[in-house]
Amino acid sequence: MASLASKPKDFEEEIQKAREYYMYGDYSKGITFYKLAIDKLRRYCQTLFDGAEKKRGTECLAELERELQLTIEHERMINEVHENLLGKFIGGGGGGGRPVSSDVYNELNDGESFYNAVIDERPTRDLGFNNNRNPPYGATPFQTPAARFQEARRDVRSTNNNIKSRKATLNLPDNKQKQHDNKRVNNQQNSGEKKYQPTNAEKDLVEGLERDIVQKDPNVRWSDVAGCIAAKKLLQEAVVLPLYMPDFFRGIRRPWKGILLFGPPGTGKTMLAKAVATECKTTFFNVAAANLTSKYHGEGEKLVRLLFELAKFYAPSTVFIDEIDSLCSSRGQTNEHEASRRAKSELLIQMDGVSGALGNDDPSKMVMVLGATNHPWDLDDAMRRRLEKRIYIPLPDLETRKQLLEINLKEVPLDTDVNLNLIAEKLEGYSGSDITSVCRDAAMMQMRRITENLSMIEIQNIAQNLKEQLQLPTKMEDFTNAISKISSSVSKEMLEKYDKWMKDFGSV
Ligand SMILES: Nc1ncnc2c1ncn2[C@@H]1O[C@H](COP(=O)(O)OP(=O)(O)OP(=O)(O)O)[C@@H](O)[C@H]1O
Ligand SMILES: [Mg+2]
Incomplete structure (x- = not known):
């Protein structure tokens, strides 16, 4: 290694640049420099004869390849959010929520840019880019790749979460901002209650979701459900109390964000969920797994994303997914359809993004996921983990x-x-x-x-x-x-x- 460090290696500069661009959110430049660095390092490795040094070089190559893949993935996610944002703030026009107005697009990319806004909100981290302390090539300045990827995803999620608050930071041109605000206010005044404004591209899906899924009052009271005392208590603790005592339910006492009701068929699981909707005054999204799986490519994923956007918009909300095992059975089974696998993954991501994840959010903005199943053993491990409370609804005593x-x-x-x-x-x-x-x-x-x-x-x-x-x-x-x-x-x-x-x- 010492011998390596003593030779001039131009790829080190490329690595440093790649990582710096990554850090500043310019993923496409980051990708270019990663590719350059990989190319140069590969050629350099071919010139090595010392076994240990060659091994070290190969390891570094593998690490750089991994970082490159993560950067590509991160860029893809950011682009998705970016498109979402543009779709939302421009209010439709183009298909698929794509920007129609290039000046707004420029506005977003210039000055107080979207990326800068994201970076500004990050906690400052010492990633070792200081020249004096820059680690030798290959030694990642990030945490482990997995941790870094998680970090990247968190950034995207927090970006998603902050879509509404980002409105100010986005620096939309004054007249556009006003139009946008007026539209929302008018809408609220007309109907007396706030209404989610979908983009043209989302309109059909959002209308479908609101029609089939948002349930105002299923008219089932706690007293209509016999027994299930522990479950009723827990549901009240999870949904009602945080709204009455928001200051208490913070940090480590944050409300549960996922609850699973499981047990034999016909024991009152669905009834309990409906009682939550009637009694708790949260917006209730009654989702049958079938509503979220679509044979059309990408549609299921989009539905899941929109569902959670709606849930956040109308928060506090309860998203009830009945027969959750049919949507979230163990991933990777051979008969699993690609579309449902993607919808499932999106659901897992969205569940991490809902409030309560950090414990500092306002409980009145909470989105709780309530699942019910009579095949709990079929549930995906990752989904099981997210449903923090798992309550058995047994046969009646x-x-x-x-x-x-x-x-x-x-x-x-x-x-x-x-x-x-x-x-x-x-x-x-x-x-x-x-x-x-x-x-x-x-x-x-x-x-x-x-x-x-x-x-x-x-x-x-x-x-x-x-x-x-x-x-x-x-x-x-x-x-x-x-x-x-x-x-x-x-x-x-x-x-x-x-x-x-x-x-x-x-x-x-
Ligand atoms: N604890 C209960 N209190 C009152 N009625 C109940 C109770 N459990 C079951 N029932 C009756 O059984 C019917 C079915 O209940 P429910 O749909 O809640 O069962 P479930 O547990 O969701 O079943 P599945 O697992 O098959 O979906 C209800 O409409 C109601 O008539
Ligand atoms: Mg049921």
Whole structure:
């Protein structure tokens, strides 16, 4: 190494330049210098005979190749954000959110440029570019490549997060800024509530998302959901309390940003999520995994990105992804479609970008992701990690089964012989939805008895007279009958599987 250091090596200069350009956010120049440096270093290595020195040179080459790839990736991401920004602030016109006005484009690139704005916001880091302390070629001035890549991604994410606040820094021409502001204000005044302004290119997707996904009031109250006490408490702690006590829920006490509800089918997971929407007054995005996977190239990714942009815009928000396993099953499976893999990766990135990630954000701006699944073991490891709280919603216990019977039968007249305690005992092993089915079936028995021997025409003719008879109370034997016809839909093996997963990965 000492011998290497003593020879004049012009590639060292190229490496230094490549890294400096990278540092200042000029990725395309960085890429050019990386390529030059790699080319020169490769030729230099060919002239070496000393084994150790040659090995050292090859290692350096590999490191430079890695840095080059990371820079290319970083440039791609920044370009994406850049395009997004331009699309947003120019307000459409061109297809795909591309800039239509070159003066705005120049405005963004000159003076207080977008890149400078990004760099300005970075904490100052000593990356060893000082000439005196510049490490020998190949010794990276960055952290490990992985750490540096993470850093790069964080920059992009924080850029994404700050899109709105960047408005001032972007230095749009005065008249354009005013038009933009007026548009937003007018919109708010007209509708009485703020409305996300999509670019032309995004319009259809955003309208689709708002129509299918934003749910204002699903009308399910906490009291409609029997049992699930721990889950209700945690959801309240995660969603409601941070809004009431924003100062407390900061730093290490930041609100949970991802919660998973898992358990056998029909135990109330979806109902719990709807109760969050009704009771918590956060904007509720009810996403079925299928809504986010599109066969069109890149569409799924775009939808995920827009979904989170909307969620941030309408914050505080809850993004509920039902059957999350179908979107986030383990990556890399052979049958996995490229489009859904990309949508999945985008979802992981977006989840890292939502507030709470740094712990310093205002809880009123929080975006919480709530997932539900009955196949938790199929979840991707990375997604599992992001869903910090994983709550088991088990089959209902005796007390919950009683509550379920009361909830389901509150409008059904019952005979005096009906013993709900006894029925609840008999329903051991039944899920909430099985119990609902039993109640419906039992409540129909009276009607079946009356209409058993009548033809449809006869029923039609005497329907009015039947009304009173149909109001006769449901009997205990109706329940016994219904229970004998409907069996539990969850097997013992299944329950053992849930218990095991809860032991391995649960986090309440
Ligand atoms: N805890 C509960 N309280 C009240 N009703 C319940 C409860 N659990 C289940 N039910 C009944 O079962 C039906 C299905 O519940 P829900 O859709 O919430 O189940 P899920 O856990 O999301 O099931 P899946 O895993 O199959 O999606 C509800 O409409 C309701 O009638
Ligand atoms: Mg469900």
